[in-house]
Amino acid sequence: MPRLDPRLRFVAGRIRSQVHADIGSDHGHLLAALLATGRVVRGIAIENKPTPLANSRVALARYACDVRSGDGLEPLQPGEADSLSVCGMGGRSMVEILTRFPDRVPDHVVLQPNQRSDLIRRWGLASGFHLIDEHWVGDHRLFEVLEFSRAAADVLSHDDPAYEGLDRSAAVLLGPHHLRRRETKFVERLCEERAYYQGLQVLTPASRERLDAIERSI
Incomplete structure (x- = not known):
């Protein structure tokens, strides 16, 4: 199992589900750790760049994980994943991903933006996702991790x-x-x-x- 940096280790600690999708999987280490520790049963890694896609395929070859090429949530089907993570992007890019295919966003979402967390909070308020927790992680360089859960259908955003x-x-x-x-x-x-x-x-x-x-x- 790959070792995670404090940022991804904290993200992993917020995830436990049957099927988890990681958008922009890069090296695939987050999903590998989640699968190796049993925090998720099956993984879906999505990456749109050739080298990170190849890295993810190598890192996740031994696990119950699909590695898919594509942009954002496009390769994901509605209802296919129970939880979702997006790490290491700007808040604006994350919101674009989440709003392009809103029917494919699962009920539990963990996001680690590099900037503009306010845009993500606005997305949550506009999309019916409650911000259930948020943390600053790290020592010398701090990273913010935000965790959302879909509100009940009868609850106003x-x-x-x-x-x-x-x-x-x-x-x-x-x-x-x-x-x-x-x-x-x-x-x-x-x-x-x-x-x-x-x-x-x-x-x-x-x-x-x-x-x-x-x-x-x-």
Whole structure:
């Protein structure tokens, strides 16, 4: 079984299902670890680049796993997977993947964006997925991991309990679970980000919005 870095090890710990699909599987190590430890019974790896696709096929050859070539959720059938992970992409790319084939998104979704987590939170609110947890993972470089679960059909998407009683705009930008827990590394990150924005001579509207949210939340 391949060793996972702290980022993927944390993601793996959030997944347990019958069939799990990993989009942008790269080296295939996440699915290999999930299958080797019995956290999933069958895997589906999807990759659109030739070299990572070949790497995944080698890493997953001994496991009950399909390795498919294609973009995002296109190679997946509706209802085929019970859970889904996408790691190491920007938030905008992840949202494009999730919204292109919404009927193929399973009920449990774990995402590790490299940037723009706010876009993913907005996707959850607009698509009926509740943000059940979120964490910053790592030491020197921090990675954010967000976990979503599909809400019941009779529950309105904007009723996500994660945001209850919070400044909604700040929670979308910074993370409702982060704001509730106020872990040391999260607060330190906010302070560093505030200092960065305050040092800029000109702020874009998006930067100003984020700075305002940080100042309201610290």
